[in-house]
Amino acid sequence: MSFEEFQNRARLFVIGALEPDEMAEFENARREFGEKAEAFITECYALSEAFALSLKPAKASGQIKARLMEMVKNRQAH
């Protein structure tokens, strides 16, 4: 697999759109390209961030944070 092809696959990988049969080949190429591959995959996570940031933020119920913090405090107490 060329690095350009790896880049195409990496972008699919970060959004969870690689098919199972492509995954093994992708992982092999990932090992082969080493640090260069890891650096590119890290960059590709900007895609996931962008898709989330493209949405209008939604307001969560006010109780959620209170419940969350209560759970965390309880967990720490035990």
Next chain:
Amino acid sequence: MEGIQRENPEALSQLYDRYNGILKALILRVIHNEAEADDLLQEIFMEIWNQAKNFSAQRGKPLGWMVTLARRRAIDGLRKKQAYARAEERLQQETEQQPDAWVHNSTEEEILDGDRRVLIRRVIGVLPPAQQQAIELAFFRGMSQREIAAKTNTPLGTVKTRLELGLKKIYYGLKELRDEL
């Protein structure tokens, strides 16, 4: 994230204040149910608290890690709760009312604001509708290439090409955006 890794609840509180709106919007986009989205949001922040030790700043920003985690949980939740059919129906209704939410969801005022969301939407909005649809189904619905092909009655190879080309354009568009900002 460092504060959360040190198990400081105040750090989680701050992270929640900063990102709950973004993550809730993402969850809501996947499961289309307000109450379930709130429950899932709480579970996801709990998972962030529990899994923070696995986060490495060298492997990306906290938001990318949280989005990946939230998206996975939302898609799992969608499938587990068998809400898929209901969401499908709602999505269908929304799609009919609003054929392309990414492109047409911003108001004049938002465009004038020139905020990050609008700029990102512009990058995505440049894509042909078929590429946008393929990415939307993959990212927000968790569909495989084969599922997208079946849903859109499109050859698998075409779906793959649409995804690859669309993601490549967005990737370079975002790079340009970062250089400009």
